[in-house]
Every structure is written in C-alpha cells, then in structure tokens.
Amino acid sequence: MGSIDLHVHTTVSDGTLTPREVVRYAKKKGLKVIAITDHDSVEGNKDAIDEGAAIGLGILPGMEISVEYSCGSMHLLGYCLDIESDFLKEKLEFLQGVRRERNAKILNKLRASGIALEYGDILRLSSGKQIGRLHFATALTNLGYSATRQEAFNRFLKKGRPAYADRFRFNPEEAIGLVLKSKGIPVLAHPCTLGSRSPKEFEALIMELVQWGLQGIEVYYPDHTDEQVHYYRSVAEKYGILTTGGSDYHGDNKPGVDIGVYNGDDQLSISLIDAMREFRGNS
Numbered sequence: 279m280g281s282i283d284l285h286v287h288t289t290v291s292d293g294t295l296t297p298r299e300v301v302r303y304a305k306k307k308g309l310k311v312i313a314i315t316d317h318d319s320v321e322g323n324k325d326a327i328d329e330g331a332a333i334g335l336g337i338l339p340g341m342e343i344s345v346e347y348s349c350g351s352m353h354l355l356g357y358c359l360d361i362e363s364d365f366l367k368e369k370l371e372f373l374q375g376v377r378r379e380r381n382a383k384i385l386n387k388l389r390a391s392g393i394a395l396e397y398g399d400i401l402r403l404s405s406g407k408q409i410g411r412l413h414f415a416t417a418l419t420n421l422g423y424s425a426t427r428q429e430a431f432n433r434f435l436k437k438g439r440p441a442y443a444d445r446f447r448f449n450p451e452e453a454i455g456l457v458l459k460s461k462g463i464p465v466l467a468h469p470c471t472l473g474s475r476s477p478k479e480f481e482a483l484i485m486e487l488v489q490w491g492l493q494g495i496e497v498y499y500p501d502h503t504d505e506q507v508h509y510y511r512s513v514a515e516k517y518g519i520l521t522t523g524g525s526d527y528h529g530d531n532k533p534g535v536d537i538g539v540y541n542g543d544d545q546l547s548i549s550l551i552d553a554m555r556e557f558r559g560n561s
C-alpha cells in the first residue's frame with residue numbers, strides 16, 4: 279500500500295463512490311494524497327478538495343481523457359489543472375456532448391438488436407451524472423441479457439459488435455495541449471493498453487509526445503508487470519519526465535482493484551507531489 283494514488287474515479291464518471299466518499303475511503307485506508315481522475319470531467323474535484331481539507335487528505339485536481347490513436351487505447355491524465363478555467367470547461371462540455379451523442383447511438387443500436395432497454399434504465403445507474411459504456415454493460419447484465427458485464431462488452435458493446443459506436447477523440451497533440459493550456463501536467467496513462475509494440479516504437483511515441491509537452495508516464499499500475507514497471511520507468515528517466523502511478527480505482531465497478539494498490543507502490547513516495555507542483559511551476 280502506497281501513501282498516494284493518482285488515478286481514482288468517482289460517480290462523476292464510472293466509479294461507484296461519490297467524490298466525498300472516495301476521499302473518506304482513501305483516508306480510512308491510510309493514504310495521504312489522491313488525484314481524482316474522472317473521464318472527461320473535473321466536476322468531482324471541488325467536493326473532493328472540500329472533504330480532503332476537512333479530514334486531512336491531499337487532493338490533486340485531475341481528469342482522464344481518451345485520445346485518438348490507431349493501435350490499442352491511449353488515455354491521458356491531467357494533474358494540477360485549473361478546474362475553473364473557462365477554456366477547460368468549454369472543451370469538457372464539448373466532450374460531454376460527444377458522449378451523449380454516442381450514448382444515443384448505442385441505445386438505438388441495442389434496440390435495433392431487439393433489446394428492450396430504456397434510457398431511464400441507464401440513467402438510474404449513473405446517479406444522473408456522466409454515462410458511459412460500463413453503465414450500458416451493467417444495465418444489460420441487470421436485465422438478464424448477459425451473465426456478466428464483460429460478456430455484455432464482448433457480445434454487444436465492444437468494437438466489431440452490434441452496439442458499438444465510435445466517438446470523436448482529440449489527437450495526442452490536441453489532448454496534451456488541452457491539459458497544458460489548462461495549466462495542468464499531462465501524463466500518459468497505463469501504457470500497457472497501447473497495444474503490443476516494440477521498445478523502439480514505444481520510445482519513438484514517447485519522444486513525439488514529449489515534444490508536444492508530455493510531462494510524465496503512469497509507470498505504476500495494477501496491470502503492469504515488474505518488467506513493464508522497470509521498462510517504463512527507464513524510458514521516463516531517459517526523457518527526464520515524471521513517473522507517476524495509481525490504481526484506476528472504480529469502486530465496485532472494477533472488482534479486484536482497491537484504492538492505493540498498484541504494482542510498484544513502494545517506489546512512489548510523497549516527494550512526487552512536490553516534484554509535480556514544481557513541474558507545474560516550470561511549465
């Protein structure tokens with residue numbers, strides 16, 4: 279168990295604890311600092327910061343966005359953002375609109391496949407906040423169309439299946455620019471999901487991302503093997519960028535993943551937070 283966790287989701291996106299609940303849970307687990315990194319939203323940060331101040335837990339304001347990328351899936355984390363920035367709010371509102379459009383497409387496709395799903399079934403699961411594919415998977419499972427959420431993805435929701443709908447994503451340069459313009463620190467999330475690529479290709483990608491302003495790699499992550507942790511860390515060190523880490527905690531929506539638990543947690547110390555604040559100061 280480390281004392282910091284820089285990748286945590288709440289009910290604002292697809293986690294099951296509210297921002298205040300997640301902060302209290304982290305405190306109970308003995309953590310000192312967490313970052314709230316909901317998908318395409320910074321909405322949960324305010325409550326988390328309030329609660330953190332009240333009970334003595336540090337909060338780094340954050341978010342996670344999906345990035346257009348041909349191979350595998352690329353996510354970008356943004357830390358220490360100016361969550362009041364009008365520029366950021368406008369971009370995130372745009373992404374929320376993109377999500378709503380995609381959700382409507384998914385619902386129509388499911389209904390066209392003969393599934394009697396109502397929008398209300400999904401809305402109830404999301405606490406009225408952002409809706410994502412995980413909520414569809416849960417609804418399909420609750421209604422008996424699939425035995426598990428994974429099966430719902432495999433049968434209906436994933437790429438190539440009948441209810442898959444693509445959506446707009448910023449390209450890597452735009453996504454990094456968005457975080458920088460919002461006074462944040464752009465960090466490449468869980469590089470293990472980028473798809474299989476040779477070390478040479480991975481380094482070429484990092485070099486390109488660093489040129490656009492990438493300032494860190496999420497080296498410590500539950501799905502990373504010891505070899506991957508070692509390798510990603512060596513690449514981060516080579517390019518002089520930060521090594522961060524987190525659990526990608528989603529509460530009950532991601533069983534088996536607990537807050538503060540990720541591979542290599544003993545490597546991540548509280549001094550990283552100072553380094554991040556300093557990094558932000560320099561940018």
Ligand SMILES: [Zn+2]
Pocket residue numbers: 342353467468
């Ligand atoms: Zn992610």
Ligand SMILES: [Zn+2]
Pocket residue numbers: 285287315342526
């Ligand atoms: Zn995440």
